[in-house]
Amino acid sequence: MPQLLMENIMKSYVIGNESIHAVNNASLEVNRGEFISIVGHSGSGKTTLLSIIGGIVKPTSGRVLFEGTDIYSFDSDRLSEYRCETIGFMFQFASLLPMLTVKENLMLPVVFKNGRRAGGADANERKAVELLGMVGLGDKINAYPSQLSGGQQRRVAIARAFMNDAEIILADEPTGDLDEETESDMMRLFKKVNEERRITFIMVTHNTDIAKQTRRQMRMSQGAIATL
Amino acid sequence: MTKEFTLLSLAVRNLKRKPLRTVILAVAIGLLVTALVFALSFIRRVDSSIKMTSDRLGADLLIVPTGSRGAAEDVLLENKAKSFYMDKGVIEKIRKVKGIDKMTYQTYLVTLSGLCCDVPESVVVAFNQDTDFVIKPWLTKKLGRRLRKGEAIVGSESAFNISVGLVDVDSVLFGNVFKMVGVLDKTGTGLDTALFIDESNIDDIIRKGKSSIQPGQISVVFAKVKKGLDPYKVAGEIEDSVIEVDTIARKDIGKNIINALRDINQIFAVTVTLASVLAAFLAWAVFSAIANERSREVGIMRAIGAKESHIVKLFILEVFIIGSLGSVLGIISGTALSLALAKSFTILKNISTDLGIVERSLIALSGLAIGTGVCIIGALSPVRKVKRLEPLVVIKGE
Ligand SMILES: Nc1ncnc2c1ncn2[C@@H]1O[C@H](COP(=O)(O)OP(=O)(O)O)[C@@H](O)[C@H]1O
Numbered sequence: 190m191p192q193l194l195m196e197n198i199m200k201s202y203v204i205g206n207e208s209i210h211a212v213n214n215a216s217l218e219v220n221r222g223e224f225i226s227i228v229g230h231s232g233s234g235k236t237t238l239l240s241i242i243g244g245i246v247k248p249t250s251g252r253v254l255f256e257g258t259d260i261y262s263f264d265s266d267r268l269s270e271y272r273c274e275t276i277g278f279m280f281q282f283a284s285l286l287p288m289l290t291v292k293e294n295l296m297l298p299v300v301f302k303n304g305r306r307a308g309g310a311d312a313n314e315r316k317a318v319e320l321l322g323m324v325g326l327g328d329k330i331n332a333y334p335s336q337l338s339g340g341q342q343r344r345v346a347i348a349r350a351f352m353n354d355a356e357i358i359l360a361d362e363p364t365g366d367l368d369e370e371t372e373s374d375m376m377r378l379f380k381k382v383n384e385e386r387r388i389t390f391i392m393v394t395h396n397t398d399i400a401k402q403t404r405r406q407m408r409m410s411q412g413a414i415a416t417l
Numbered sequence: 418m419t420k421e422f423t424l425l426s427l428a429v430r431n432l433k434r435k436p437l438r439t440v441i442l443a444v445a446i447g448l449l450v451t452a453l454v455f456a457l458s459f460i461r462r463v464d465s466s467i468k469m470t471s472d473r474l475g476a477d478l479l480i481v482p483t484g485s486r487g488a489a490e491d492v493l494l495e496n497k498a499k500s501f502y503m504d505k506g507v508i509e510k511i512r513k514v515k516g517i518d519k520m521t522y523q524t525y526l527v528t529l530s531g532l533c534c535d536v537p538e539s540v541v542v543a544f545n546q547d548t549d550f551v552i553k554p555w556l557t558k559k560l561g562r563r564l565r566k567g568e569a570i571v572g573s574e575s576a577f578n579i580s581v582g583l584v585d586v587d588s589v590l591f592g593n594v595f596k597m598v599g600v601l602d603k604t605g606t607g608l609d610t611a612l613f614i615d616e617s618n619i620d621d622i623i624r625k626g627k628s629s630i631q632p633g634q635i636s637v638v639f640a641k642v643k644k645g646l647d648p649y650k651v652a653g654e655i656e657d658s659v660i661e662v663d664t665i666a667r668k669d670i671g672k673n674i675i676n677a678l679r680d681i682n683q684i685f686a687v688t689v690t691l692a693s694v695l696a697a698f699l700a701w702a703v704f705s706a707i708a709n710e711r712s713r714e715v716g717i718m719r720a721i722g723a724k725e726s727h728i729v730k731l732f733i734l735e736v737f738i739i740g741s742l743g744s745v746l747g748i749i750s751g752t753a754l755s756l757a758l759a760k761s762f763t764i765l766k767n768i769s770t771d772l773g774i775v776e777r778s779l780i781a782l783s784g785l786a787i788g789t790g791v792c793i794i795g796a797l798s799p800v801r802k803v804k805r806l807e808p809l810v811v812i813k814g815e
């Protein structure tokens with residue numbers, strides 16, 4: 190059984206009299222431990238597709254099966270648990286909470302998991318500090334997001350996605366505003382996590398060089414997805 | 418061991434973001450609770466004082482001259498110096514009414530500072546020691562013997578007691594010298610500010626002509642009815658057969674005061690209700706603003722896995738913290754106010770009992786419940802609104 194199975198996903202937005210098909214009849218099969226990259230023009234539906242996989246946006250039609258079960262048949266709480274524990278989402282834009290420090294931002298997903306990590310508060314904190322070290326922000330754990338550059342904030346959001354040991358990482362242009370060196374650092378981290386822990390990655394990127402490093406490359410165009 | 422990061426830490430952090438707004442709402446709740454605690458303290462104090470007095474007097478019926486009910490209550494409940502008289506002959510008439518078990522009587526004389534006496538204005542109670550059952554419980558305990566002619570005992574809160582501060586001194590009352598032989602235990606009634614003498618002194622007082630009292634006059638008859646009889650029935654019969662008296666049943670003692678207070682209670686009720694509405698409205702406004710400001714954050718939290726219940730809990734925690742902080746503030750200031758203003762309300766100044774710790778705690782608890790409750794009620798609809806927020810697709814920058 191594939192880990193993820195998307196069947197004929199449609200997502201339409203009605204604006205005025207017009208209907209936009211943000212995702213148009215997309216089907217995709219993803220096995221555990223795959224690393225998929227998706228490229229495509231701006232507005233081609235990449236973010237919408239990731240959000241549908243991530244349990245954030247309900248498709249107009251079609252099904253998303255996670256380990257054989259349609260996630261949109263879940264009730265609200267179960268769907269929240271899926272977002273919390275199964276998915277690690279790296280959003281395209283700033284998504285940190287401004288009143289929390291970097292470390293606390295990382296602890297937040299654990300709070301929503303109701304602190305069910307073995308080892309309690311200390312283990313959670315150790316994990317946050319360790320992850321921040323891995324994205325090169327070991328010296329910023331007590332800083333507030335407003336005290337960080339855009340690229341640093343981006344890396345905090347990357348670290349946060351790993352906090353609950355997600356099975357699937359959905360990364361929406363995660364290296365968008367990073368310099369080249371940091372970008373390749375992040376890619377190395379992703380590949381390491383992907384290989385060592387068999388965590389599935391679906392990554393949207395503009396950078397074709399980055400996309401080429403992945404085993405499975407896809408392209409989106411006007412809501413449709415196809416293998417490159 | 419580090420402090421665990423929880424929803425509570427998040428709520429506290431949120432409250433600190435706009436401290437002024439938080440403080441204003443808490444103060445509004447505090448003002449509401451202040452008004453409530455003050456009003457409850459006032460009402461309970463009057464109520465419990467009246468109840469205590471009627472219990473302590475130990476009589477089922479008070480029999481006073483026609484038209485003197487109010488004056489009698491003023492003396493017995495409010496420590497006011499008033500005199501009212503009827504002929505001693507009423508006792509024999511009352512005795513003929515069936516159902517009376519025992520009776521005693523008292524005569525109230527009002528001292529006028531400088532004119533007749535060298536004590537501040539107060540009531541002097543002349544009582545009959547053979548029949549007395551009203552003063553005795555406090556007298557025997559203190560003195561251990563009968564009060565002799567020419568002796569007086571002072572109430573525990575008598576101005577005389579306070580100004581002199583000691584006993585075994587001589588003092589002039591209505592032109593006669595009295596020896597102060599002791600201080601009565603606190604009775605919790607209006608009689609605590611009075612001076613007590615035996616009725617045998619009245620003849621001498623009349624002879625000196627320094628009081629308006631005439632021979633053979635008394636002020637009040639205390640009566641116990643026989644076991645199993647309805648005091649109201651006996652009272653009715655007394656009023657029917659002895660036209661020169663009015664009666665007050667034990668349960669009705671203080672009715673005049675309570676009736677007079679009804680208006681004050683209503684004003685309190687209206688004030689507290691309006692304050693509640695105002696505070697609830699403010700809570701609604703504040704949390705509506707908060708809900709709007711944070712809709713993006715809520716969307717992000719939902720997107721990274723928060724359940725609806727987490728969001729609701731987070732907001733309710735905030736509401737609860739503001740509500741209970743404000744309430745505690747209000748309890749402190751309301752209690753302080755009721756203590757400070759006690760002296761400027763005639764009725765509170767004159768009743769002698771203060772509230773016990775249990776009663777004060779109950780008032781504090783109701784303050785806490787209502788203050789917090791009003792805050793929660795006000796914030797309910799904004800909280801419902803944030804609960805329905807969908808997870809946010811972060812496709813735009815801030
Ligand atoms: N919430 C929305 N309401 C209306 N239209 C939307 C919404 N989200 C996305 N769209 C539209 O759907 C299309 C795909 O958007 P998106 O998935 O963000 O593309 P990409 O991430 O590839 O740039 C765009 O035309 C966008 O304007």
Ligand SMILES: [Mg+2]
Nearest residue numbers: 235236281361
């Ligand atoms: Mg996008």
